[in-house]
Amino acid sequence: MSKKYWRLYSYTCIKTPIAALIIIASLLAGLTLLLNHIRISDYLPITGAVQEQKDEIMITANGAYDLSHIHKQDKLTWYIEESGERYDGTVLVKDTGHTGSIVELKVKPQAWEKAKREKRGLSAGSTVFIELPQGKITIMSKLAHKEAAQ
Structure with a gap:
């Protein structure tokens, strides 16, 4: 038993x-x-100014940014506001000098017209945001970084 x-x-x-x-x-x-x-891309939102030329729309951003992760003819995403729709642009100029970095994007006219319909009063000289890639980061290190920041 x-x-x-x-x-x-x-x-x-x-x-x-x-x-x-x-x-x-x-x-x-x-x-x-x-x-x-698992790695995810990390992006830095930077501000840029819109320039309308004859049949081209350009977005130019100046500042001290890390441009090592982009190359000419790469596609970058731009948008008007945080809640806005994202649009694609092509990198035409990437220059890193002593005073800072310059990025110029060429935007399709259709995307610019759509963005102007999204936000009334948008014109040449308006400020838009560009998502600049900053590399890839693992999910674990991103979670650890957020915990450390809080």
């Missing part, structure tokens, strides 16, 4: 919790590996 009680006690109090702990530890290790493996 005592052997039967020992088996019942052994199964419910020793084997089952150890198995559960092994499963939980395996899941946590897998989740940690996954969060360290």
